[in-house]
Structure formats: C-alpha cells, structure tokens
C-alpha cells in the first residue's frame with residue numbers, strides 16, 4: 001500500500017476535519033519517521049510538541065508494556081500506583097503542595113481547570129487574544145480564533161479578552177469579579193510568541209490583589225519543552241492552576257490539571273469525572289517520560305539544541321527573528337511563505353509546521369541530537385534559499 005492508496009482510504013473513512021494529510025506515516029524511531037512510500041523524515045515537530053522522547057523510546061515501551069502486563073485499567077472507584085506517583089511527581093515539579101486531576105488530552109485538562117474556576121463563586125475569565133486552549137466547548141470559549149468559535153456559539157460566556165503581553169490592559173481587566181486569568185507562558189499555536197519580561201509577574205500580582213486565580217496553560221510549553229519543567233519557572237512566580245498534556249505522555253494520551261494551594265480543593269466529590277483520566281498505562285508512560293528527562297539531563301540539552309537551531313537559522317535573509325525558548329522554536333519570516341516552506345521542507349525530508357503565514361514552528365523531540373540539529377539547519381536553510389529566491 002502506497003501513501004496514495006492510504007490517502008484515498010483515509011478520505012473515504014476519516015472525518016474531514018483536518019484536510020488532506022501531508023503523508024501517511026508508518027514507522028518512527030528516535031527523531032525520525034518513515035512514510036508508506038519509504039521516505040524518511042527528520043521530525044522537527046514531534047507530533048506538535050508531543051513526542052518528547054522521540055519515537056519508540058525504550059523507556060516508554062518498557063513502562064507501558066510492564067504496566068499493561070500488570071494492570072491496564074481500573075475505574076476511578078479505585079486508585080493505582082502510577083497514578084498516585086505521577087500526581088506526587090507533578091506537584092514536586094510544580095514546587096507546591098496541591099492536587100492533580102488527570103485527563104486524556106489538553107482540552108480536557110482545561111475543562112477541568114475551567115470548572116474549578118467556577119467553584120470560586122465567580123464566573124469571569126480573562127483570556128489573551130491569540131490564545132489557543134482547545135476545541136471542546138469550554139476550552140473553545142477561551143480560545144481566541146473567531147473562526148474556530150463562531151460556528152459553535154453559544155459557548156460558555158463571561159470571557160474578557162485582552163491583548164497578549166500588555167500589562168496595562170491586563171491590570172485594567174482584572175477586578176474583584178474575576179474568577180481567573182488564563183495565559184499561555186508562550187503562545188504556541190499563535191506562532192511561538194513570548195510576552196515581554198515581567199508579564200507573568202504582573203499577572204500574578206494583579207490576580208493576587210483581586211482574589212482571582214492565575215491559570216497557566218502549559219499544555220505546549222510544559223514538561224521540559226522550554227528547558228525547564230514549566231515555562232513559568234523563568235519568571236519565579238507560582239500559579240494556582242497549571243494545565244499540561246502533549247509532552248507529558250510522550251505520545252500516550254494524557255493531560256493533567258494541577259491545582260496548587262487553596263485551588264487544590266475547589267473541585268469536590270461529584271464535581272468532575274472521567275473514565276480514562278489517570279489510567280495506569282498513561283500515568284506509567286508519563287512517569288517514564290519524566291524520569292528519562294531527569295536521568296538523561298534533557299532540560300540542559302533542550303536549551304543547548306534550541307540555541308543551536310536559533311543561531312543556525314536566525315541570520316538567513318528570509319528570517320527576521322527567531323522566537324520561543326528551548327525546543328519551542330519560532331522562525332519569523334520576512335514574507336508570508338511559511339506554507340511553501342513547510343511543503344518544500346517535507347520534500348527535503350524535514351517535518352516543520354507553519355502555524356501562521358509568516359511563522360514556522362519547530363517543536364522536535366527533546367532528544368534531538370546535535371548532529372540532527374545541524375542537519376536540520378543545513379536542510380532548512382537550503383529550503384529557505386529555494387523558496388526565498
């Protein structure tokens with residue numbers, strides 16, 4: 001079966017929400033994947049910041065296999081060892097006592113946090129323009145793109161929008177009626193946009209002043225992606241709610257709403273639930289991801305390789321700036337040709353993403369080697385030459 005054969009079958013059977021797939025992948029190993037025609041690709045997107053340890057990593061394989069052989073699923077009438085260990089580990093990494101609610105995806109982690117905000121007795125949520133928080137109805141209400149929201153209205157209300165990174169606008173929007181301020185420490189889907197220094201600190205100050213929660217969506221930035229366990233660490237603050245997913249399971253679906261301090265008890269018995277959230281296999285996979293990041297010292301590696309990619313691409317004539325931190329890399333283009341570049345890169349054996357017309361996003365596995373990063377830079381520069389000329 002060729003890519004073309006599979007694509008025809010896909011189009012006849014899978015709901016058309018994503019458009020035509022770029023190719024059909026059949027195998028992955030480390031930072032590389034192969035399609036049904038045998039073409040090899042260096043994966044600089046990592047399943048959109050998901051495959052933290054690359055493809056077929058032995059630590060995840062071993063953890064998932066061992067857990068499935070031991071105990072694959074229990075309902076939430078029962079607890080399991082990896083679930084408890086992962087909750088404790090996430091709280092340790094977050095640096096504060098609290099409680100964790102496990103989910104299967106990012107959007108569900110945000111739904112849990114959204115419900116927790118309602119339990120403050122307030123309903124208003126202040127959210128940034130350009131944000132992406134997911135596609136379920138609650139998370140969608142907090143997602144900025146009008147085209148995503150409009151066909152599905154009415155959505156949960158009482159949402160106030162502020163320009164991302166603007167401290168004055170944020171301070172003006174927050175008063176004693178606000179339940180929570182929700183922010184991404186770096187906006188991923190918007191094209192890897194970091195706010196000015198001090199923005200998260202200002203958000204912490206204004207929410208504390210008005211008794212509102214600070215909720216940080218670290219679904220894309222969390223679990224080592226930026227060279228720290230959480231991107232907010234750089235600002236030295238501590239939020240009330242943190243949502244994570246994507247890289248947490250390294251490819252096994254899992255998300256979590258981490259509630260710190262008083263926020264930990266907002267959701268009480270009966271307030272929320274899930275069949276699969278906190279599943280033993282998914283939590284065992286996440287524990288393997290975290291312990292491998294620790295044992296292989298990947299946080300430092302992420303910073304080094306991220307810098308290598310930015311340095312290697314930043315001075316190309318078609319590139320006006322590079323953005324992001326660690327291995328969440330934004331490449332700002334002088335012209336709106338990102339889709340052409342992503343297509344030409346794929347033909348040259350590189351998977352990159354074009355989140356906006358003038359930005360590329362790279363979110364490769366955290367294990368990307370120096371050699372692979374050098375290969376990525378050389379190949380992508382050649383693609384930029386070709387498209388730019």
Ligand code: PLP
Pocket residue numbers: 048105106107108110132133134135184188189217218219220245246
């Ligand atoms: N929040 C952020 C910041 C994201 O980047 C995403 C996905 O791209 C989500 C939420 C939604 O996560 P999921 O697609 O797992 O539902």
